[in-house]
Amino acid sequence: xxxxxxxxxxxxxxxxxAAQATVAVLxxxxxxxxFPQGQAxxxxxxxxxxxxxxxxPVVANHVRAFESEDxxxxxxxxxxxxxxxxxxxxxxxxxxxxxxLEERADAVGKKTYELSELLVDVLGxxxxxxxxxxxxxxxxTYHPSCHGMRLLTLGDRQAGLLRGVKGLELVDLPExxxxxxxxxxxxxKNADVSSAMLxxxxxxxxxxxxxxxxxxxxxxxxxxxxGLSRQADTIGTxxxxxxxxxxxxxxxxxxxxxxxxxxxxxx
Amino acid sequence: MSTREQILAAVxxxxxxxxxxxxxxxKYRLDGEADAQQRIDVLVDRLEDYKAGVTVVDEDxxxxxxxxxLAGAGSYVVPAxxxxxxxxxxxxxxRIRYDGGAHGARSVxxxxxxxxxxxxxxxxxxxxxxxxxxxxxxxxxxxxxxIPDHHVCVVRSRDVTAILPEALRxxxxxxxxxxxxxxxxxSDIELERVEGVHGxxxxxxxxxx
Amino acid sequence: xSRTPIGMPGLRPGIGNLFxxxxxxxxxxxxxxxxQLRKNLKHATSTIRAKRLAVTGELPDWEELREAGxxxxxxxxxxxxxxxxxxxxxxxxxxxxxxxxxDADEANAIIHGLVTAQGVDEVVKVxxxxxxxxxxxxxxxxxxxxxxxxxxxxLIVQLGHDKPSHILVPAIHKxxxxxxxxxxxxxxxxxxxxxDEPRRLAMAARAHLRAKFLTAKVAVSGANxxxxxxxxxxxxxxxxxxxxxxxxxxxLITVMGIEKLLPTFSDLEVFLQLLPRSSTGERMNPYTxxxxxxxxxxxxxxFHVILLDNGRTNALADEMGRSALHCIRCSACIxxxxxxxxxxxxxxxxxxxxxxxxxxxxxxxxxxxxxNGSLPYASSLCGACYDACxxxxxxxxxxVHLRGKDVDAHRGGLPSELDxxxxxxxxxxxxxxRLAAVEKLLPLGRAAAGRDKKIKKLPGLAAGWTQxxxxxxxxxxxxxxxxxxxxxxP
Numbered sequence: 001x002x003x004x005x006x007x008x009x010x011x012x013x014x015x016x017x018a019a020q021a022t023v024a025v026l027x028x029x030x031x032x033x034x035f036p037q038g039q040a041x042x043x044x045x046x047x048x049x050x051x052x053x054x055x056x057p058v059v060a061n062h063v064r065a066f067e068s069e070d071x072x073x074x075x076x077x078x079x080x081x082x083x084x085x086x087x088x089x090x091x092x093x094x095x096x097x098x099x100x101l102e103e104r105a106d107a108v109g110k111k112t113y114e115l116s117e118l119l120v121d122v123l124g125x126x127x128x129x130x131x132x133x134x135x136x137x138x139x140x141t142y143h144p145s146c147h148g149m150r151l152l153t154l155g156d157r158q159a160g161l162l163r164g165v166k167g168l169e170l171v172d173l174p175e176x177x178x179x180x181x182x183x184x185x186x187x188x189k190n191a192d193v194s195s196a197m198l199x200x201x202x203x204x205x206x207x208x209x210x211x212x213x214x215x216x217x218x219x220x221x222x223x224x225x226x227g228l229s230r231q232a233d234t235i236g237t238x239x240x241x242x243x244x245x246x247x248x249x250x251x252x253x254x255x256x257x258x259x260x261x262x263x264x265x266x267x
Numbered sequence: 268m269s270t271r272e273q274i275l276a277a278v279x280x281x282x283x284x285x286x287x288x289x290x291x292x293x294k295y296r297l298d299g300e301a302d303a304q305q306r307i308d309v310l311v312d313r314l315e316d317y318k319a320g321v322t323v324v325d326e327d328x329x330x331x332x333x334x335x336x337l338a339g340a341g342s343y344v345v346p347a348x349x350x351x352x353x354x355x356x357x358x359x360x361x362r363i364r365y366d367g368g369a370h371g372a373r374s375v376x377x378x379x380x381x382x383x384x385x386x387x388x389x390x391x392x393x394x395x396x397x398x399x400x401x402x403x404x405x406x407x408x409x410x411x412x413x414i415p416d417h418h419v420c421v422v423r424s425r426d427v428t429a430i431l432p433e434a435l436r437x438x439x440x441x442x443x444x445x446x447x448x449x450x451x452x453x454s455d456i457e458l459e460r461v462e463g464v465h466g467x468x469x470x471x472x473x474x475x476x
Numbered sequence: 477x478s479r480t481p482i483g484m485p486g487l488r489p490g491i492g493n494l495f496x497x498x499x500x501x502x503x504x505x506x507x508x509x510x511x512q513l514r515k516n517l518k519h520a521t522s523t524i525r526a527k528r529l530a531v532t533g534e535l536p537d538w539e540e541l542r543e544a545g546x547x548x549x550x551x552x553x554x555x556x557x558x559x560x561x562x563x564x565x566x567x568x569x570x571x572x573x574x575x576x577x578x579d580a581d582e583a584n585a586i587i588h589g590l591v592t593a594q595g596v597d598e599v600v601k602v603x604x605x606x607x608x609x610x611x612x613x614x615x616x617x618x619x620x621x622x623x624x625x626x627x628x629x630x631l632i633v634q635l636g637h638d639k640p641s642h643i644l645v646p647a648i649h650k651x652x653x654x655x656x657x658x659x660x661x662x663x664x665x666x667x668x669x670x671x672d673e674p675r676r677l678a679m680a681a682r683a684h685l686r687a688k689f690l691t692a693k694v695a696v697s698g699a700n701x702x703x704x705x706x707x708x709x710x711x712x713x714x715x716x717x718x719x720x721x722x723x724x725x726x727x728l729i730t731v732m733g734i735e736k737l738l739p740t741f742s743d744l745e746v747f748l749q750l751l752p753r754s755s756t757g758e759r760m761n762p763y764t765x766x767x768x769x770x771x772x773x774x775x776x777x778x779f780h781v782i783l784l785d786n787g788r789t790n791a792l793a794d795e796m797g798r799s800a801l802h803c804i805r806c807s808a809c810i811x812x813x814x815x816x817x818x819x820x821x822x823x824x825x826x827x828x829x830x831x832x833x834x835x836x837x838x839x840x841x842x843x844x845x846x847x848n849g850s851l852p853y854a855s856s857l858c859g860a861c862y863d864a865c866x867x868x869x870x871x872x873x874x875x876v877h878l879r880g881k882d883v884d885a886h887r888g889g890l891p892s893e894l895d896x897x898x899x900x901x902x903x904x905x906x907x908x909x910r911l912a913a914v915e916k917l918l919p920l921g922r923a924a925a926g927r928d929k930k931i932k933k934l935p936g937l938a939a940g941w942t943q944x945x946x947x948x949x950x951x952x953x954x955x956x957x958x959x960x961x962x963x964x965x966p
Contacts, residue, residue, distance in 0.1 A: 007955045009905060011955060013911075013950065016951050016953065016954055016955035016958055017951075019955040020955065027966045035956075038909075039908055040904075040907060043905065046898055049879060049883070049894065050852075050878075050880045050881075050882055050883035051880075051899075052880045054901075054902035058905045058906050061908075065908065091873075095880070146858035147859065150858070150859035150862070179856045181856055183858070185894065187856075187941055187945075188940035189501065189853050189894075189940070190500065190501050190504065190853065191943055192501065192508055193504050193508065196514075197814050197818060198945065199944070225948070226945030226947060227944060229946040230932075230944055270577065271564075271576040274560075274576050274734065274783070274789070275560065277486050277488070278789055278792065279557055280486045280487060281793035282554065282557070282792065284795055286553065286554040286795070286798075288550075288551050288554045289547045289550050291544055292543050292544055294537070294540040294543065295540035295544055295746070297745075313759060375724060376690065379686075392760075395760035396759060397760045402774055408773060409719065409723045409765075409775055410723050410724060413719050413720065413723060435744060435745050436742070440708050440741030441707075443765075443768075444764075447762065448758070448762050451716035451762050451763065452714050452715070453678050453714055453715045454645065454756050455628040456628070456632075456647075456650075456652050456655055456674040456677055457520055457651060457674065458523045458645060458648070458756075461674045463675075463678065464714070464716055464717070465626070465682055465689065465715050465719075465720055466716025466720075
């Protein structure tokens with residue numbers, strides 16, 4: 001299968017390893033990955049902040065970029081950006097009165113999958129240890145990001161994949177379905193409420209005793225990780241893709257205290 | 268232009284895009300599947316959950332059951348149309364205060380000084396444990412089942428439906444209706460449910476098989 | 477208050493208790509400092525969430541009921557003029573009197589006139605959002621008429637000289653000990669040995685209000701439903717104070733928003749399942765009263781209903797936002813909202829707090845009303861409210877829509893830091909080459925980070941981020957760069 005990768009702006013610029021891991025996982029399954037060069041961002045930050053006019057060129061760019069390449073499906077390592085592509089892009093076009101763009105955005109959206117959705121529903125990954133050689137000998141807790149959980153109804157897909165990783169012990173996160181408080185510009189416009197939400201999230205993560213908090217969205221993980229780091233916590237954050245890509249011969253480094261990476265030591 | 272006209276005009280202005288009137292998808296359950304015994308079982312479970320007293324009896328045991336439930340009541344009000352057989356046991360008729368019909372209406376003060384009330388009921392929903400009174404002569408006006416602190420309510424099994432839609436179809440919506448699901452309660456303090464506030468603090472339901 | 481509504485001619489924005497007195501972020505900051513409040517809200521909302529999930533989960537057709545509820549409300553809004561006229565005709569035919577009020581002032585004046593016509597100086601009240609919204613108690617108080625709240629939580633708020641902070645449990649911000657203290661201080665004749673056991677507190681309220689119920693001549697209520705094709709009204713409650721008010725006084729005045737209509741009596745089969753399960757998390761609330769006009773020998777002989785606009789037509793005119801009027805005031809969205817749980821209801825300023833309030837208040841008053849401009853931003857857009865809403869109001873989408881209206885309303889003025897930032901970002905993010913060019917600056921970010929590879933303090937708007945979170949040093953190479961230079965096809 002030919003799969004177009006939508007890296008998403010935050011991963012492209014800040015967390016390239018999540019996109020690299022996505023590529024590694026897909027190629028390990030024998031698929032061809034392409035990277036449409038024109039891509040940049042889904043525009044969600046603009047839409048969610050009320051800047052629909054400014055979101056329009058961002059949306060139009062994404063649609064153009066993912067129309068210009070020939071592929072079977074597109075994938076992004078982010079539930080939030082995929083939800084934006086599927087639901088917000090046609091809305092932004094409609095708001096601008098551009099029916100043609102709406103139709104094109106809709107077509108791109110229909111071909112776009114969140115990573116776990118693609119792996120489980122389309123590529124039939126049921127046993128990451130066997131199918132991908134996934135190995136990660138650590139205690140992990142998992143934060144299900146809101147948009148993946150509610151807008152894409154990912155259900156157990158991400159956690160199910162984590163459970164199938166060799167050596168990984170998944171511990172339940174209390175109040176897992178509670179938002180971490182990121183919410184894009186919400187985190188700066190309502191910084192106090194956002195920080196209070198984050199404090200509860202990090203306290204819950206800490207209570208699990210896990211050494212890593214995994215998730216499917218680096219926006220939320222940047223927020224959670226930023227909080228844990230500020231609280232001088234030793235718990236690291238990792239994207240689902242990075243854990244799936246981790247193998248016994250090429251283990252992923254676990255982000256450790258003070259943002260430094262530490263060598264993986266098997267339990 | 269009157270206020271009425273101005274508001275209606277404003278509504279029409281607001282709707283100038285002529286939004287479509289959708290069809291209503293009534294794919295929810297319109298009829299329940301429970302048989303007669305299951306309906307009673309569910310009803311009992313729900314009423315007990317609400318902390319109501321429940322007794323399931325044969326028709327001929329109704330009078331004795333009511334007698335026992337009223338044992339501690341110095342007086343009780345009954346609607347004029349209540350089945351007299353249900354009170355045939357009463358030897359001290361001074362305890363009975365009839366309301367309605369030829370007896371006229373009792374004052375609120377009188378009702379407040381009455382310990383209990385006995386009524387029949389119109390329809391009951393098993394799934395939610397909801398007894399509905401519609402003001403028929405065997406149920407009386409709304410005040411009598413409200414002011415006394417103890418309500419003994421008789422439910423006939425033929426009047427018990429499995430779910431709400433069936434029950435509403437059996438009612439005349441223009442009658443004064445009271446739906447009762449357990450004794451009065453409040454969750455206003457820390458969302459903790461406490462039974463018994465302004466309405467009857469004790470509800471005893473007598474279900475006739 | 478600055479109100480320069482731009483809306484359509486003929487539409488009036490709502491007035492009354494719908495306006496925030498300060499912007500949400502600063503109000504929220506103050507409320508966040510109240511640790512007792514945080515504790516009370518956390519306890520109450522987590523209790524109710526669990527209950528709601530249990531009773532909604534046990535119905536096999538919950539989603540179908542939501543679908544029907546949503547469609548019914550959409551239908552009501554589309555047919556509102558004819559339904560209002562039918563409702564009015566049916567109430568009138570059954571011996572009731574219908575009044576129309578364009579805003580809070582008109583509604584209050586009608587109520588005042590009806591009360592004084594009975595020659596009384598006090599009324600008993602059933603908990604009602606509409607009367608809270610129009611500030612009826614204060615209006616009557618100023619004119620020498622006492623309105624006694626009879627719902628336990630409203631009584632707590634009234635005795636405590638406080639404001640409601642939740643639409644279902646207005647005193648949710650108070651715990652049992654605080655309630656006990658209010659009763660001890662403010663309730664005449666209360667037992668000085670009163671404990672903080674909820675049961676004892678409820679009994680104190682019963683004793684306090686009993687005489688009022690039995691002697692009141694006039695009651696004021698709201699309505700949960702008005703049935704257009706019969707003129708029937710419905711009030712859903714728990715304590716029996718509603719039944720007392722709706723049954724015992726000679727005169728009953730019901731204030732109902734024009735959006736509360738349902739087409740037919742049988743439509744209650746949907747809403748009487750959706751409402752209690754979403755609201756208190758019960759299979760059914762203890763008492764529901766339904767009455768139609770005046771019934772000889774049973775209940776009030778003098779019945780009035782006031783149909784209230786107060787900005788509802790303003791909300792109705794917003795095609796994207798009008799579904800906010802579908803709200804049945806269950807409070808499920810409030811109980812699941814992480815922002816409400818931290819900030820509490822008072823931070824929203826309006827009678828309607830939480831996610832629904834964050835859309836309803838600005839829709840009713842107009843987003844141009846500056847006080848309410850910050851409300852649509854009071855959400856992380858986590859979507860929990862939409863999931864919980866029994867009539868499927870897409871609150872997150874309406875929040876985003878209102879943010880858009882707010883941004884557009886401020887275009888042309890002095891650009892804010894966010895305006896400038898997002899405009900620049902719009903340019904940078906509308907092309908792969910542009911983003912690649914910006915990514916060439918990543919090393920600057922690495923230089924800005926300390927030896928521990930963290931950015932800990934940023935200026936301006938971004939300071940909001942670094943108040944509680946670090947930013948990791950950017951990577952040496954973007955993904956795009958890695959792909960071009962290092963990725964080898966397998």
